[in-house]
Amino acid sequence: EVQLVQSGAEVKKPGESLRISCKGSGYSFTSYWISWVRQMPGKGLEWMGRIDPSDSYTNYSPSFQGHVTISADKSISTAYLQWSSLKASDTAMYYCVRISSGWSPGMDVWGQGTTVTVSS
Amino acid sequence: EIVLTQSPGTLSLSPGERATLSCRASQSVTSTYLAWYQQKPGQAPRLLIYGASSRATGIPDRFSGSGSGTDFTLTISRLEPEDFAVYYCQQYGSSRYTFGQGTKLEIK
Numbered sequence: 521e522v523q524l525v526q527s528g529a530e531v532k533k534p535g536e537s538l539r540i541s542c543k544g545s546g547y548s549f550t551s552y553w554i555s556w557v558r559q560m561p562g563k564g565l566e567w568m569g570r571i572d573p574s575d576s577y578t579n580y581s582p583s584f585q586g587h588v589t590i591s592a593d594k595s596i597s598t599a600y601l602q603w604s605s606l607k608a609s610d611t612a613m614y615y616c617v618r619i620s621s622g623w624s625p626g627m628d629v630w631g632q633g634t635t636v637t638v639s640s
Numbered sequence: 641e642i643v644l645t646q647s648p649g650t651l652s653l654s655p656g657e658r659a660t661l662s663c664r665a666s667q668s669v670t671s672t673y674l675a676w677y678q679q680k681p682g683q684a685p686r687l688l689i690y691g692a693s694s695r696a697t698g699i700p701d702r703f704s705g706s707g708s709g710t711d712f713t714l715t716i717s718r719l720e721p722e723d724f725a726v727y728y729c730q731q732y733g734s735s736r737y738t739f740g741q742g743t744k745l746e747i748k
Contacts, residue, residue: 555737565677565685565728567737579735582641615684625732626675626690628697633684 522546524554524616524631531637532606539602540634542616549597550574553619555627556590556601560612570619571599606638642667644729644740652748659716661743663729668709673732676705676714679742680725688727689714721747 527541542554555570569580573592580590592599599616614636618629643666653659663674671692679685687696689705692712702717716723724747729740 564742565679565730565739567730567739581736620690622690624672624675624691624694626687626696627677627685627730628687628690630684630686 522629524618524629526616526631526634529635531639533640534606534608534638536606537602537604538606538636539600540614540636542599542631544597544618550594552621554592554599555617555619557615557617558612559615568601573599608638610636611638612636641736642669642731642733642738644731644738646729646740646743648743650744650746652746653719654748655719655721657719659719659745661714661727663712663714663740665710665731669731669733671708674707674712675730677728677730678725679728685728
């Protein structure tokens with residue numbers, strides 16, 4: 521079964537650092553891009569950026585460039601999303617998604633989501 | 641950046657009725673790069689339609705997508721109880737993705 525399994529919920533204080541993970545299984549991890557999508561409480565979906573796990577090439581949404589870092593370790597089929605200094609406004613659900621390698625780059629597999637709560 | 645505007649914001653219908661959801665882009669979108677997603681409360685979204693009109697694996701044929709250029713439509717031919725959810729359109733272009741703000745399909 522193709523799946524993305526994300527790390528568990530996090531509760532952090534403003535200014536703290538954080539890295540959440542997304543482990544792929546059931547497919548060739550280096551053959552598909554991984555993206556991260558944010559969903560703030562009660563709001564819609566926002567694309568944050570993506571990574572090619574085969575060479576760790578990344579590109580980011582301008583809205584998130586410089587605020588987060590996306591990385592991957594292909595040896596363990598895991599992608600990461602990290603913050604160096606969290607803000608209360610980072611409180612959200614974060615999804616990792618697989619980008620289809622076919623002719624249409626849809627997001628065909630979704631992780632279960634990781635809830636991040638930032639509060640003093 | 642291409643902005644996607646979905647309408648209506650909320651659609652109230654009854655099971656068995658036909659649902660028509662609209663997604664309008666601020667500039668032309670390549671049909672290949674237009675997708676639709678469904679999200680139910682407490683769940684991750686799932687891919688419904690890709691390439692504007694192709695159903696993803698396991699998606700019932702009551703779901704269909706159409707459109708081109710700046711106007712795209714998701715149609716649910718006969719609503720089932722499990723179809724009441726939030727629907728998002730999404731486009732890919734210039735190495736980035738954008739989502740519409742969503743349409744909530746609720747039971748009337």
